[in-house]
Amino acid sequence: MRxxxxxxxxxxxxxxxxxxxLGYTMVYGIAKMLNFAHGDVIMVGAYIAFFALNRFSLPLxxxxxxxxxxxxxxxxxxxxxxxxxxxxxxxxAVLITAIGVSYFLQNGAQLLWSASPKMFPAIISxxxxxxxxxxxxxxxxxxxxxxxxxxxxxxxxxxxTKTGSAMRAxxxxxxxxxxxxxxxxxxxxxxxxxxxxxxxxxxxxxxxxYPTVTPTLGSMPGIKAFTAAVFGGIGSxxxxxxxxxxxxxxxxxxxxxxxxxxxxxxxxGVLIVILLxxxxxxxxxxxxxxx
Amino acid sequence: MKNSKGIFGYxxxxxxxxxxxxxxxxxxxxxxxxxxxxxxxxxxxxQGLLVPATCYLVAAIGLNLNVGVSGELNLGQxxxxxxxxxxxxCVSGLxxxxxxxxxxxxxxxxxxxxxxxxVGFLIGIPVLKLQGDYLAIVTLAFGQIVMxxxxxxYVAFDSTGxxxxxxxxxxxxxxxxxxxxxxxxxxxxxxxxxxxTAGTILVLxxxxxxxxxxxxxxxxxxxxxxxNRIAAESIGINIANTKMMAxxxxxxxxxxxxALYGLNxxxxxxxxxxxxxxxxxxxxxxxxxxxxxxxxxxxxxxLFLLPQLLRGLQDYRMLIYAxxxxxxxxVTNNNVLKTKMGSxxxxxx
Numbered sequence: 001m002r003x004x005x006x007x008x009x010x011x012x013x014x015x016x017x018x019x020x021x022l023g024y025t026m027v028y029g030i031a032k033m034l035n036f037a038h039g040d041v042i043m044v045g046a047y048i049a050f051f052a053l054n055r056f057s058l059p060l061x062x063x064x065x066x067x068x069x070x071x072x073x074x075x076x077x078x079x080x081x082x083x084x085x086x087x088x089x090x091x092x093a094v095l096i097t098a099i100g101v102s103y104f105l106q107n108g109a110q111l112l113w114s115a116s117p118k119m120f121p122a123i124i125s126x127x128x129x130x131x132x133x134x135x136x137x138x139x140x141x142x143x144x145x146x147x148x149x150x151x152x153x154x155x156x157x158x159x160x161t162k163t164g165s166a167m168r169a170x171x172x173x174x175x176x177x178x179x180x181x182x183x184x185x186x187x188x189x190x191x192x193x194x195x196x197x198x199x200x201x202x203x204x205x206x207x208x209x210y211p212t213v214t215p216t217l218g219s220m221p222g223i224k225a226f227t228a229a230v231f232g233g234i235g236s237x238x239x240x241x242x243x244x245x246x247x248x249x250x251x252x253x254x255x256x257x258x259x260x261x262x263x264x265x266x267x268x269g270v271l272i273v274i275l276l277x278x279x280x281x282x283x284x285x286x287x288x289x290x291x
Numbered sequence: 292m293k294n295s296k297g298i299f300g301y302x303x304x305x306x307x308x309x310x311x312x313x314x315x316x317x318x319x320x321x322x323x324x325x326x327x328x329x330x331x332x333x334x335x336x337x338q339g340l341l342v343p344a345t346c347y348l349v350a351a352i353g354l355n356l357n358v359g360v361s362g363e364l365n366l367g368q369x370x371x372x373x374x375x376x377x378x379x380x381c382v383s384g385l386x387x388x389x390x391x392x393x394x395x396x397x398x399x400x401x402x403x404x405x406x407x408x409x410v411g412f413l414i415g416i417p418v419l420k421l422q423g424d425y426l427a428i429v430t431l432a433f434g435q436i437v438m439x440x441x442x443x444x445y446v447a448f449d450s451t452g453x454x455x456x457x458x459x460x461x462x463x464x465x466x467x468x469x470x471x472x473x474x475x476x477x478x479x480x481x482x483x484x485x486x487x488t489a490g491t492i493l494v495l496x497x498x499x500x501x502x503x504x505x506x507x508x509x510x511x512x513x514x515x516x517x518x519n520r521i522a523a524e525s526i527g528i529n530i531a532n533t534k535m536m537a538x539x540x541x542x543x544x545x546x547x548x549x550a551l552y553g554l555n556x557x558x559x560x561x562x563x564x565x566x567x568x569x570x571x572x573x574x575x576x577x578x579x580x581x582x583x584x585x586x587x588x589x590x591x592x593x594l595f596l597l598p599q600l601l602r603g604l605q606d607y608r609m610l611i612y613a614x615x616x617x618x619x620x621x622v623t624n625n626n627v628l629k630t631k632m633g634s635x636x637x638x639x640x
Contacts, residue, residue, distance in 0.1 A: 034424060036570075082617055089624035092364065096577045097620040099570055103613035111606055223431070223566065230428045259458055265439045268432035275429055276417050 001133045006256045007249060012140035014248020015147030016209065019202040020225030021232070021240035022154065023195030029171040029235035030191040033091060036098040037078060039222020040105035041196050045071040045203030046120070046213045047113055053121050060123055067200040075196025076189050083192075084185070102219075109215040117214045120207035143205050150198065151241055158237065167191065171235065224251075227271050233284020242282055310502050312585050317498065320592075321491045328487070336599065344595050345490025346372075346552040351575040351591045352497040352584060353544030358573065359582035360505060361537035362517030363419070364427040367434030368572050371542040372549030373441055373564035374410050375403035379550025380478040380559065381446055384471045385453070392484040399484075400493065400550045407546020408539050410437070415538040419531060434569050441561040446472040477560035478553065485555035493551060497544050501584060504540065513537050514582075578619060 020042060027035045049067035052058045058066065082101050086094045124142055128135040158164040169177040170187045178184050206221060207213060224247060232243025247267060254266040274282065324341065327333050350372055357365045379399035386395050414433050421429055445460040446453065449468025456462060460474065472478050504510045512533045515523040524530055553559050575594055579586030597615065601608035 028424075034427070082621070085621050086624050088626060089620075092358075092577050092581070093620055093624045095364075096574055097617055099574060100613050100616035100620065103616065104610060107609040107613060111610060219567075223435070227428065227432065230425065234424065261443050261458060262439065265436050268436050271432050272417060272429055275421060275425055279421055279425060281425075 002256075004134050005136070006252055008134075008136050008140055008144075010249035010252035011245060012137075012143045012209070012248070013252055014228075014245035015143045016202055016205045016244075017221070017225045017228045017248050018147055018241045018244025019150055019198050019205070020221060021229040021244045022150070022237065023199050023202075024226050024229040025232075025234055025237060025240040026191050026195050028229070029237075030167060031083070031188050033083065033094045034098065034226070035195075036095065036222075037101035037105060038195065038199060038226075039218035039220075040102045040109075041071055041075055041078075041199045041218070042203045042206065042222065043109060043213075043215060043218035044074055044105060045196075045200035046207045046217055047109060047118075049200070049204050049207065050118055050120055050213050053123065054118075064201070064204050067204060068197045071200035071203070072193045072197040075192040075199070078196075079189055079192040084188075106215050106219075113215070115215055117212040120211035120213050122211070123204070123208050139208055143209065146201065146205060147241075147244075150201065151237075154194075154237060163187075163190065224267070227268065230281055231271055231274060233281030236281070236283045236285070239281055239283035246282075309583075309585055310498075313498050313502070313588060314495065316585070316588055317491065317494050321487075324487070340596070340599060341487040342485050342490050342555040343552060344592060345487065345494050346548040346555070347572065347575065347595055348494045348588060348591050349490075349497045349548035349551070350545045350572050351579070351587050352494070352501055353541040353548070354572050355576045355579070355582065355584060355587045356501050356504070356537050356544075357541035358576055359580075359587075360501075360510070360517070361513050361534055361541075363534065363538070364424070364573075365430045365538075365541070366427050366566060366569050366573065367414075367430035367432075367437070368541075368545050369564040369566065369568035370434030370437035371407050371411060371545035372552060372568070373437055373561055374407045375400075375546030375549025376553030376559055376564070377441055377444075377472055377478060377549075377561070378406045378546075379403035380481050380553040381471045382550075383482065383484060383554055384469065384478075385448060387482060392482075393489075396484045396486075396489055396551075396554060399554060400489075400547050403550030403553075404543045404547040407549070408543035411539045411542025411546075412535070414542075415535050419534045419538060431566055431569070434564075434566055438561050438564055441472070442475050442477075444472050445470070445474050475560070475562075477558060477563075479558045481554060481557050481559065483555060483557055485551050490551055493547055497547075498584065500540065500544070504536075505584075509533065509536060574616065578616075 020038070023038050023041075024035060027033060027038070045067045048070040049063055052063040052066040053060070078101055082097050083094060086097060124139045126137070126139070128137045129141060158167060166177065166182045167187055167190070169180065169182055170184055174184050177187075202221075202225075203218075206217075225244065228243035228247040229240050230243070231247060232239025232241070250270055251263050251267050255263045258266060278284070324333070328338065328341075350368055354365060354368045357363055357368075379402065382399040382402045383395050386398065390398065414430075418426060418429050418433065443458050445456040445462075447460070447462060447464055447468060447470045448454065449465040451465060454462045454464075460470075464470075470479070504513075512523070512528045513536065515526075515528055516530045516533050520530060549564075575591040576587055578594065579588070579590030598608055598612050601611055604611060
C-alpha cells in the first residue's frame with residue numbers, strides 16, 4: 001500500500017515534469033535548439049500566478065489564465081528578440097544566448113521581486129481521496145488530471161488540425177515546409193507560445209506541490225524535465241510524457257526506498273543507462289547518418 | 292585557425308604566431324600583475340580574484356579542447372573540477388604536517404589531475420558512444436552525479452588512518468582527528484596554499500599541453516574526426532580513441548584547475564561545482580571562439596572580471612552581464628556584420 005501511494009505521488013510529480021518536458025521537446029523538435037531559459041519561464045509563470053492569486057486575489061481559473069497569457073507573451077518575445085536573429089547561427093551560439101536569457105530572467109526576477117521566498121497560496125483543498133487503505137491527495141489527482149487533459153489536447157492539436165500538421169512538417173523539413181507555403185517563422189513562434197503557456201500551467205502545479213516561489217525555482221525542475229525529454233526521446237511528444245512520468249516515479253521511489261540525498265544521482269544514472277541502451281531515448285527516432 | 296584546411300605554409304606560420312601570442316599574453320599579464328601586487332596598488336577584492344581567474348583559465352582551455360577542437364559539447368566540466376578540488380584538498384590535508392606548502396601544492400595538483408583523468412576516462416567510455424545533444428545531456432547528468440556524490444562523501448583521518456564513508460558519517464574520530472570532507476558541509480579548514488604564481492604556471496602548462504596536442508598528428512586526427520566523422524573513419528582514424536584523448540586531457544586540466552581552486556579557499560562546498568559553473572566555463576569558451584585558444588584566454592579574463600567591474604551598478608550587474616552576453620551573441624552571429632568583417636579580413640590579407 002505504501003508502494004502504491006508512493007507510485008501515485010511519483011505520477012503526480014512526473015505529470016509536472018511531463019508538462020515542462022513538452023515545452024523542451026516541442027521547441028527542440030521544431031527549432032532544433034535546447035531552450036535553457038525554459039526553466040526560468042516557469043519561474044516567471046509562478047510569480048505571475050502568485051501575484052494574480054495573492055496580491056490581486058483573482059479566482060483560481062482567471063489567475064492561472066493570466067499566468068498562461070503572461071508566459072505565452074514572454075515566450076514569444078524571447079523568441080523574437082533573442083532566438084530569431086540566430087536562425088542561421090550554430091546551435092552553440094543559440095545555446096549560449098538561451099543561457100543569457102536564463103540569467104536575464106533570473107536576475108530580473110530577483111531585482112523585481114527580491115530573492116526572499118514567497119509562499120504560494122494553497123489552491124486546492126488539502127483533503128485526500130480514500131480508496132480502501134490508499135489515500136491520494138486531491139492535489140495529486142488534479143495534477144495528474146491536468147497532465148492527461150494537456151496531453152490529449154496537444155495530441156489532437158498536432159494530429160488533427162491544419163496548424164498541427166504544419167508544425168509536424170516544420171519539424172521534419174523546414175525548407176520543404178516553406179515551399180509548401182507554410183509560414184515557418186510563425187510556426188516557430190507558435191511553438192514557443194504553446195511551450196511557454198504550458199510552462200505557466202506547470203508552474204502553478206509545481207507551486208501547488210512545493211509552495212515556495214524564488215527566482216531560482218525553475219532551474220532544477222527545468223533540468224529534470226529536460227532530462228525527462230531526453231529520456232523519452234527529445235522531439236517526441238509521447239516521449240516527453242513517458243519520460244516525465246518515469247522520471248517522477250523513479251525520483252519518488254528512490255527517495256522513499258533508497259536514499260533522499262542520492263535520488264538525483266539515481267535519476268541521472270538511469271538516464272545514462274537508458275541512453276546507452278537506446279541512444280535516441282525511449283521513443284526517439286534513430287536517424288542514420290548518410291555518407 | 293578553425294580548421295586546418297588552409298595552405299600548409301600559412302598554417303605553419305599562424306600556428307607559431309598564435310602560440311607566441313598566448314605565451315606572451317600570459318607572461319606579460321603575470322609580470323604586470325606581480326608588479327602591481329608588490330607595489331600594493333591592487334585592491335583586496337582584485338587580489339582575491341587572481342587565483343580563481345587562473346583556475347577558470349585552465350578549465351576553459353581544457354574545455355576548448357573538448358568543445359572546440361574535438362567538437363563535443365560538454366556540460367559537465369565543473370564536475371571534473373569538483374573531483375580535482377576535493378582530491379587536492381584531501382592530499383594537502385593529509386600531508387599538512389609532513390611537506391612544506393609548495394611541494395604539497397604541486398603534489399595535490401598532480402593527484403587531482405591524475406584522479407580526474409581517471410574519472411574522465413571512466414565517464415568517457417559511455418559518454419563518447421553518444422553524439423551531439425545526447426552527449427551534452429549525459430555530460431550534464433554526470434556533472435550532477437559527481438557533485439551529488441561528493442556532497443554525500445565523508446573523509447576523515449586520525450591516528451588510526453584514513454576513514455571514508457558514504458551518505459552518513461559512521462565514524463568516531465580519535466582525539467586530534469580531522470574531517471577532510473564533511474558531506475554537504477564540504478571541505479573546511481583547508482590551508483590556503485594556492486598562489487598566483489602557481490596558477491600562472493598551471494595556465495602555461497595547460498597551453499603547452501593543448502598547443503602541442505593540437506599541432507600533433509593526434510591533434511589533426513581529433514580535428515578530422517570533428518569535421519567529418521565518416522571521412523576520418525574511412526582514412527583509418529580511430530574515432531573512439533581520438534575523442535577519448537581530447538576528453539581525458541580536457542578533464543585532467545579541469546581537475547588540475549579544481550585542485551588549485553580548492554586550495555585557494557578555506558572552505559569549499561561541492562554545490563559550488565554545479566551545472567551553472569559548467570555553463571559559465573562553456574560561455575567563456577564559446578565567446579572566445581571555438582578552437583581558438585587566444586580567444587579563450589581573453590574572453591575568460593574579460594567575462595570573469597566583468598561582473599566585478601560592473602560592481603558599481605550594484606544589483607543591476609548580473610542583469611547587465613546577461614544583456615551583454617545576449618548582445619555579443621546577436622552581434623557576432625549577425626550575417627550582415629559577418630560578411631563585412633570577412634571582406635575586411637580579406638583586404639588585409
